[in-house]
Amino acid sequence: MKRCFLVMMSILLFGCNAPPVENIYRKTGTYIGGLNVPVAFLVSEWGGKPRIMASGWLIDGGGGALFSAKHFTDVFMNNVIELGASECKVFLSHRVYNCVIDRVPPLRDAVVINLLNLSDSAALPPAYKISTAKLRVGDTVFVQGFHPHPAQITESNMVDGLEDTIVPILKKFYELRQADPEKVSEVVFDSLEARVVDLSFHINIDEQDSDPLGELKFSANEYIKVVTVRNHKFSFGGLSGGVVVRLNSQGGPEAVGIVTAERPERLDYDRDGKLKRKPIRKIVSDTILVTPIESVKDLYEHARK
Numbered sequence: 001m002k003r004c005f006l007v008m009m010s011i012l013l014f015g016c017n018a019p020p021v022e023n024i025y026r027k028t029g030t031y032i033g034g035l036n037v038p039v040a041f042l043v044s045e046w047g048g049k050p051r052i053m054a055s056g057w058l059i060d061g062g063g064g065a066l067f068s069a070k071h072f073t074d075v076f077m078n079n080v081i082e083l084g085a086s087e088c089k090v091f092l093s094h095r096v097y098n099c100v101i102d103r104v105p106p107l108r109d110a111v112v113i114n115l116l117n118l119s120d121s122a123a124l125p126p127a128y129k130i131s132t133a134k135l136r137v138g139d140t141v142f143v144q145g146f147h148p149h150p151a152q153i154t155e156s157n158m159v160d161g162l163e164d165t166i167v168p169i170l171k172k173f174y175e176l177r178q179a180d181p182e183k184v185s186e187v188v189f190d191s192l193e194a195r196v197v198d199l200s201f202h203i204n205i206d207e208q209d210s211d212p213l214g215e216l217k218f219s220a221n222e223y224i225k226v227v228t229v230r231n232h233k234f235s236f237g238g239l240s241g242g243v244v245v246r247l248n249s250q251g252g253p254e255a256v257g258i259v260t261a262e263r264p265e266r267l268d269y270d271r272d273g274k275l276k277r278k279p280i281r282k283i284v285s286d287t288i289l290v291t292p293i294e295s296v297k298d299l300y301e302h303a304r305k
Contacts, residue, residue, distance in 0.1 A: 025096075025173045029117070033167040034094030035189055038127045039243060041091040041146035041169060042068055042099070042113075050174055055145030055242035055259065056090065056113060058127035062303035064115040065102065066090065067258055067296070068241030073101050073111050090115060091146070091169055093125045103302055107220055109260045110296045111241075112303050128245055130293055130300060131254035135196055141226055141246045143192040143288055145259060147238020148185040156233060165189040190239060192232065194288065198225035201289060203261070224257055224290040232285040236262040244290050257290035 025031050038058035043050045054072035059065045090097040090113070098116040118124075135141075146167065154164045169187045170176045178184045200222040226244065240260065245253035262285065293300070 023173070023175060029096045030094055031091055031096060031167070031169055031173050032094075033169075034091070035165070035167070036093055036125050037144070037189070038092075038125045039144050039146065039189070040066060041167070041187055042072060042241065043089040043091070044072070045087040045089060048174075049176075050170070053147060053238045054240045055147065055238065057144070057241075057243040057255070058092075058124060059112070059300060059303040060127040060129050060255075062112075062127070064118045064121045064124060065303040066099075066113045066115070067243070067299070067303075068111050068113055069258060069260060070104055070109045070111045072241055073104065073113070088113075091167075091173075095123075096173070103299060105296065105299060108291060108296055108299075110258050110291055110299060112299050128243060128253050128255040131246060131248070131256045133246075133248070133254075135199060135224065135246070135256055135292075137196050137199060139196045139246060141194050141196060141244050141256060142253070143194055143226065143228065143239065143242065143244050143259060143290075144190065145239035145242025146187050146189050147236070149188040150182075150234065151184040151186070152182065153233055154186075154188070162230075190232075190242075193229045194226040194244075195229070196224060197227050201225040203289065221295070222292070223260060224292055225263075226288050226290060228286045228288070230286075234285055236285060236288060239288075244288075255293055257292050258296070259288060260291045261289040263287040263289065 040056045040058075042054045042056050044052040052072060054068055056066040056068035059067055086098050088099045088101075090099045092115075097118060099113045100116055102112040102114045104111045148170065149164055149166075154166070157164055165188055167187045167189060171186060201224070202222060224244070236259070242259040243255050244257040244259060246256050248254050
């Protein structure tokens with residue numbers, strides 16, 4: 001009781017406003033809940049807060065270089081706003097790194113990013129090898145990356161017997177608070193089982209903004225189309241730049257592509273309760289487009305040099 005009284009007296013003597021508590025994670029460049037996987041959570045910050053989020057993954061032999069999606073870095077490539085290097089963050093295996101853009105191809109939605117404050121690349125988790133075997137329709141793959149899950153989705157997954165792998169970056173590192181419980185979200189690591197359904201998919205340019213370079217990019221490129229085994233229930237946003245892996249004959253994961261886009265599939269039921277691919281009653285998030293790894297071979301070779 002005596003100790004509690006003295007503490008209260010100190011507060012009264014020195015004012016009602018408690019001194020701000022220093023965020024130990026930002027000070028030390030660390031975060032809790034990090035996984036020993038070569039997949040990273042990427043954040044473009046504004047004023048020290050997350051503005052745009054994506055995923056990335058270590059390039060084998062790249063000494064700390066990562067692949068990600070170009071549309072994540074476009075915000076500071078196209079003079080939308082000028083960012084310093086300290087405002088591009090990489091969360092990877094318990095540590096937080098600053099990052100900088102190294103190389104971007106003109107027509108591919110891919111980018112090589114370098115870690116700036118990497119003192120020892122040996123401390124990084126082992127990178128996935130690049131697959132040299134050709135994919136086939138029907139192959140099983142796994143889509144891996146980080147993105148925020150709304151609390152309602154996490155609760156729904158638990159009801160379905162699935163437990164989200166939560167990494168509390170938004171709450172602990174960025175100290176974000178949300179009064180409305182329906183708007184609470186947190187970073188989750190997804191490793192979604194999927195099937196390859198198309199190896200040469202073209203994006204319809206009519207579905208994109210009227211941008212000549214964008215039209216050329218989409219019309220010139222082919223994508224791998226995969227469908228997840230289970231409904232993801234909401235947008236895959238944030239998984240962009242993540243990795244798609246296939247298990248080799250020894251059971252080890254090998255990278256086959258970069259997560260690029262999503263295509264919500266609209267499903268409807270007829271009077272007999274059978275699904276029909278027509279109108280708009282239910283949106284199922286299960287379809288992802290992937291940039292094939294062989295199409296960015298020049299970036300891979302550049303990173304390894």
